[in-house]
Amino acid sequence: MTNEHLTRIRMRPHWKMRDLCGFALAAILLVAGVTRSPAADSSAISPAPSLLLGAAWYPEQWPESRWDRDLSLMEASHLHVVRVGEFAWSRMEPQEGRYDLDWLERAVRLAEKHHIAVVLGTPTDAPPAWLTSKYPDTLRVDANGRRAEHGSRRQFNYASPRYRIFCADIAGRMAQRFGHDRNVIGWQIGNEYTDESFDAATLAQFQQWLRRRFGTLDALNEHWATAYWSQTYDRWDEIPLVASGGNPGLLLEHRHFVTETWRDFQQVQLEAIRRQADRRQFITTNLGGLAWTDNFDHYQIARDLTMASWDDYVGQGHLNAARNGAMHDLVRGWKRAPFWVMEAQPGSVNWAPVNTTLDRGETRAMAWQAVGHGADAVLYWQWRSALNGQEQYHGAIVGPDGEPLPFYSEVSEIGSEFERAGAALKDTAPVAQVALLHSYDSRWAIDFQPHNRNYDQLEVLLDWYRPLRAQGLTVDVIGADAPLAGYKLVVAPSLNVISSSLAKQLLAYVQQGGALVLGPRSGMKDEYNALNVQRQPGPLVEPLGGRVEQYYALDGTVPVSGELGAGTADVWAEQLSTRAADTSVLLRYGKSNGWLDGQPAMITRQVGKGRISYLGAVLDANLMRSAIAWMTQTAQVEAEFGALPEDVEVCRRVGRNHSVYILINHASAAKEIHLSAPMMDVLHEGPSVTVANLEAHGVAVLEAQAN
Ligand code: GLA
Numbered sequence: 001m002t003n004e005h006l007t008r009i010r011m012r013p014h015w016k017m018r019d020l021c022g023f024a025l026a027a028i029l030l031v032a033g034v035t036r037s038p039a040a041d042s043s044a045i046s047p048a049p050s051l052l053l054g055a056a057w058y059p060e061q062w063p064e065s066r067w068d069r070d071l072s073l074m075e076a077s078h079l080h081v082v083r084v085g086e087f088a089w090s091r092m093e094p095q096e097g098r099y100d101l102d103w104l105e106r107a108v109r110l111a112e113k114h115h116i117a118v119v120l121g122t123p124t125d126a127p128p129a130w131l132t133s134k135y136p137d138t139l140r141v142d143a144n145g146r147r148a149e150h151g152s153r154r155q156f157n158y159a160s161p162r163y164r165i166f167c168a169d170i171a172g173r174m175a176q177r178f179g180h181d182r183n184v185i186g187w188q189i190g191n192e193y194t195d196e197s198f199d200a201a202t203l204a205q206f207q208q209w210l211r212r213r214f215g216t217l218d219a220l221n222e223h224w225a226t227a228y229w230s231q232t233y234d235r236w237d238e239i240p241l242v243a244s245g246g247n248p249g250l251l252l253e254h255r256h257f258v259t260e261t262w263r264d265f266q267q268v269q270l271e272a273i274r275r276q277a278d279r280r281q282f283i284t285t286n287l288g289g290l291a292w293t294d295n296f297d298h299y300q301i302a303r304d305l306t307m308a309s310w311d312d313y314v315g316q317g318h319l320n321a322a323r324n325g326a327m328h329d330l331v332r333g334w335k336r337a338p339f340w341v342m343e344a345q346p347g348s349v350n351w352a353p354v355n356t357t358l359d360r361g362e363t364r365a366m367a368w369q370a371v372g373h374g375a376d377a378v379l380y381w382q383w384r385s386a387l388n389g390q391e392q393y394h395g396a397i398v399g400p401d402g403e404p405l406p407f408y409s410e411v412s413e414i415g416s417e418f419e420r421a422g423a424a425l426k427d428t429a430p431v432a433q434v435a436l437l438h439s440y441d442s443r444w445a446i447d448f449q450p451h452n453r454n455y456d457q458l459e460v461l462l463d464w465y466r467p468l469r470a471q472g473l474t475v476d477v478i479g480a481d482a483p484l485a486g487y488k489l490v491v492a493p494s495l496n497v498i499s500s501s502l503a504k505q506l507l508a509y510v511q512q513g514g515a516l517v518l519g520p521r522s523g524m525k526d527e528y529n530a531l532n533v534q535r536q537p538g539p540l541v542e543p544l545g546g547r548v549e550q551y552y553a554l555d556g557t558v559p560v561s562g563e564l565g566a567g568t569a570d571v572w573a574e575q576l577s578t579r580a581a582d583t584s585v586l587l588r589y590g591k592s593n594g595w596l597d598g599q600p601a602m603i604t605r606q607v608g609k610g611r612i613s614y615l616g617a618v619l620d621a622n623l624m625r626s627a628i629a630w631m632t633q634t635a636q637v638e639a640e641f642g643a644l645p646e647d648v649e650v651c652r653r654v655g656r657n658h659s660v661y662i663l664i665n666h667a668s669a670a671k672e673i674h675l676s677a678p679m680m681d682v683l684h685e686g687p688s689v690t691v692a693n694l695e696a697h698g699v700a701v702l703e704a705q706a707n
Contacts, residue, residue, distance in 0.1 A: 050426040052117070052377035053367070053415040054081030055397060056343065059107040060091040061386045066402065067107060070383065071114040073398060077408060078415025082111055083342065083379055085174070086121025086191045087153065090128040093170060101177045112183035119342075119379075120174060120184055122269055124167040125191035126153040131166060138163040140197035143243035147199075152390070154195050159202040159261050164268045172272035179277030186281050188342065189269045192288030192311065193262050193296070202261075203241045209257050211236050223528035224249035248448050252529040255444050259296040263304065270304055284309045286342035287334075291327035292458055294447075297440040299479045302334035311343035311381070312370065315352035318359070319366050321649055321666040322466045323458070326477060328373030329430075329465075330438060333478040338374045338429050343381035347407045348395040355393065360410065361697035365664050367414045368699045371421075372651025372662035374430050380411065417683050417701075424660050424682045424703045428653035432476040433637045434468055435487045436461065439480040442496035445525050452553035454571050455521075457494050460618055464493050464519065467621075467628035472641040472650045484509040489635035493519030495537075499527040503539035510543065511608030515635035518544075518614045520572045521551070536574070537614060544612050545580025546603045550595060551616075559590030560601050560617060564630050567623030569601065574616030576600040586613070586630070587623075602627065611635075642676045648694065661702045665694035679704045 055074065059067050074082070084107060085092070093099050108118050129150045132139050139148045140157040148155035156163050171189070178184045196202075214220040217233050224247050226232045231247060233239055240246070241254065270283055277283075287298055288311045302308045310331045312324065331339050344366065348357040358366070367378045384398045385391060399405050443457055461477075468475050468491075476487070481502060484490055490509065495518060498506075503523075510516050523537025532538035536548035552575070557568035564586050575596050578585060587602035604613035611634065619627060641650045647667035653660045661679065665671045673692040679702035681689045692700040 050376065051371065051418045051422040052081045052379075053411070053418045054079050054083065054116075054119075054377065054379040055346075055383040056086075056379060056381045057082040057084055057383045058087070058386065059084065060088040060103070062384075064103070064106065067110050069402060070398070071110055071116060073404065073408075074116055074383070075114040077397075077412035078419055079411070080115060080415075081117045081119060081185070081377060081379060082383070083119040083121055083188060084108075084111075085123060086188060087123055087126045089123035089126055089131075089170060092123060092174070093128065096130055096134070099173055101174065104174075105177065108178065108181060108183050117185045118181075118183055119186045119188055120178055121188040122167070122171040122174060122190060122273075124156070124170070124189070124269065127156050127163070127166070132156070135162055137199075137201070138166070140195055141199035141202075142195075143198045145198070148195075153191075157197040157199060157202070158193070158195075158265045159197055159199075159205055164265060167265070168268045168272040171269040172276065175273040175276040179273065179281065184281060186307070187273050187277070187283045188309070189266050189273075189283065189285045189305075192286060193265070193301070194288070196258050196261075196295070198241055198243070204237070205261070206241050206254065206257050207236045207239050209260065210239060210253060213253065213256075223530060225530060244448075248445065248529045251448050252441065252444055255294075255296065255440070259300050259440075262296050263300055266301065267304060282306045284340065284342070286311050287331075288343075291331050294440055294443050298334050299440070305335070307337070307339060308332070308334040309340040309342040312341045312366070313343070313345045313349055314358060314366075315345075315349055316354050316356050319362055319369075319666065321369065321647075321664070322462055322469060324366070325369060325373055325469060325649065325651075326462060326465045326475075328370060328375065329436075329475055329477040332374040332430065333438070333476055333482070336476070336478060336482065338376050340377040340379070341370045341375045342377075342379055344370070344378050346380040346382070346395040346397050346411070350391050350394040357395070359668070359697065361695075363407070363410055364414050364417075365666060365697040365699060367418075368662055368701070369649065369651070369664055371418075371425065372430075372649070372653070372664065374653070376425075378414075417699075420685060421660075421682045421701050424658075424680075424701070425653060426655075428655040428658075428660055430474045430476075430652060431654040432474040433488045434473055434632070435476045435478050435482075435484065435490045436465060436468075437480045437482075437490060437492040437495055438477050439495060439497060441527065441529075442480070442494055442521075442525075445496045445529050446494060446521060448529075451551075452555075452571055455553075455618075460493050460519065463618065463621070463624050464491055464628065467625040468632070469649070470625070470644070471628075471632060472639065472644055473632070473637065474640060474652055481505065484514060485512070487514060488637045489515045489517070489631055491517045491519065491631065492522060495519070495522040497525045497527060497529070498523040498532070498538050498540065500539045506540065507543055507607070507612075510610040510612050513609035515611045515631065516613070517631055518612070520574055520616050520618060522614070540612065541579075543605070543607045544603070544614055545583035545605045546576055546578045546600070546614065548574045548614075548616060549577050549599075550575045552593065552596065557620075558592040558596060558617075560587050560619060560623060561590060562587035562602070564602070565623050565626040567620045567626075569617035569619055571618045573601065573618075576603050576614065576616050578603055580605060582606065587615075587617075587627075589617075642674070645671045645673065647671070648673060657705065659704045659706070661700075661704065663692050663694060663700040663702065665696065665698045668696040670695050670698070673700075675702070677704065 583605040589596040682701040
């Protein structure tokens with residue numbers, strides 16, 4: 001059966017996409033016949049250690065005679081995992097319906113000989129030329145109506161049913177061959193889901209999707225307030241697909257549609273793999289865009305995967321420790337579980353304005369930071385640059401001559417440390433008393449209409465995150481609707497969208513004893529991106545016993561003071577009021593625009609067994625530190641580690657009977673840290689120490705026998 005046959009099968013209009021793929025895969029299985037490889041043995045356990053260092057390896061770009069040398073060099077530098085295959089479609093299926101996975105099997109076997117486990121990437125980010133030239137409808141169309149072309153990658157249309165059949169086919173064939181392979185430990189679907197499509201067929205899917213979501217046009221018209229500017233829709237096919245500048249309700253639903261379309265795109269491959277693969281093989285996708293990207297809701301995408309992973313790059317300059325740490329915590333929150341760094345920068349990249357190289361030792365600090373925040377593996381992109389192609393200048397571990405670059409020595413050091421620390425870190429994970437709520441709906445809602453172009457949601461998040469981390473606290477960054485039981489303190493800067501059901505959940509947390517602090521811009525919108533009819537924080541006005549009277553975009557600073565200290569607000573200030581006798585004011589604005597003068601900037605109220613507070617301004621770093629100190633003290637958050645010098649980060653991973661502390665010196669000067677109790681120095685294999693001496697970018701991994 002060829003793909004043409006499959007396409008014809010697809011043409012029956014009443015079948016749903018998923019049925020078709022199931023049918024197509026069943027047909028493929030029947031026709032192809034399963035030849036299990038000699039290595040197929042689902043009971044065999046991979047020899048890989050629990051903490052892995054690895055690299056993206058592209059055997060298809062090199063003569064086979066070279067592979068053994070590559071793998072020997074990897075083994076010598078303590079690399080124990082390679083990711084293979086994610087762009088190799090034209091090698092796996094050189095012509096439509098003609099497959100060649102033998103070379104991949106030989107690569108997997110050779111890696112095994114060198115004690116290197118394999119993660120297989122499905123190649124669906126880079127369709128072969130034969131596919132898109134024969135079926136141009138598989139190519140995406142950008143918001144300006146321009147169809148993508150072959151010659152780069154990501155040119156496919158994520159919503160194309162035909163493309164998905166090809167994806168399910170190649171993923172299914174790979175799974176059939178490697179789903180029981182003892183040296184294949186997991187799967188990566190595609191690569192960094194990125195671009196949407198604006199073609200006519202996708203528009204029709206969007207309109208159908210809206211119909212399912214709203215049921216009637218009356219409901220849609222009401223939620224989008226389409227009486228405004230005569231936007232009223234009388235037919236579903238009148239609704240446009242716009243990338244920006246549209247009705248905020250429409251823009252939000254487009255993001256939801258994009259999320260669900262990627263989720264379906266992924267699901268087709270997930271099912272194709274799951275149907276044939278051992279459960280021990282994880283299935284992930286490497287989400288890119290430095291984790292903060294929000295072209296779709298990452299919680300929804302991660303929901304169907306067995307593990308989250310992301311690509312952690314610095315680009316130009318040096319590691320921004322707080323930002324990068326927050327991104328790890330965000331990724332850990334996608335599934336509320338440990339994760340992998342599927343790609344990391346081997347010194348430098350090729351896409352920054354100036355492609356500077358990380359200082360010697362900085363990459364090691366970055367690797368340990370990943371582990372400290374919950375990564376169980378770090379893979380460098382890439383082992384060796386292809387001799388031609390768009391990324392010739394990208395950092396790598398070996399050069400065009402195939403011999404180690406200077407960076408190889410740092411990789412070897414990290415690899416050998418990962419080997420030493422694997423046992424201590426096995427079955428450990430970060431455990432937090434504090435959660436920071438993050439919501440894609442809120443991010444989209446604010447970014448569609450920022451009101452102050454300087455309101456940078458990531459910066460605001462970091463304003464709250466940094467002082468928490470400076471106290472040595474583990475912070476979970478989690479979805480706004482995640483379970484909150486167990487957290488002593490929950491903070492929510494910029495939680496713009498608060499639906500009535502989310503408000504109920506937050507209130508239940510407070511009533512049961514939790515401390516909730518809402519930040520600026522919270523509770524302005526409902527789940528359709530319409531204004532809440534109450535002032536901010538919408539459905540939480542009542543329990544807060546206070547509200548936002550008016551918000552002000554600032555182009556200068558405003559004085560703020562009160563029992564938490566004195567300082568300034570910048571960028572955003574909300575004039576609060578109290579409406580209940582027991583709501584107290586913690587901070588007030590000083591002289592400003594007349595409207596804000598003397599008005600509350602932060603209020604708090606005890607509710608049930610807990611407390612709800614609202615901070616309506618973006619504060620300077622000092623005052624924010626005091627505000628966070630008040631929050632952690634009031635919520636009785638316990639210290640996790642003693643005092644830390646500036647630029648030293650502590651991360652804690654907790655196991656059943658022990659904790660591992662990872663200390664990282666992000667400064668370029670040495671630091672000395674006195675421990676409150678003796679701990680085992682894991683990297684130096686065991687001596688008990690009471691002082692950690694960290695050189696510039698230095699790392700200590702310390703094990704304490706209790707939690
Ligand atoms: C992305 C991709 C990789 C590679 C790197 C280069 O993260 O996933 O294939 O292009 O960027 O930095």
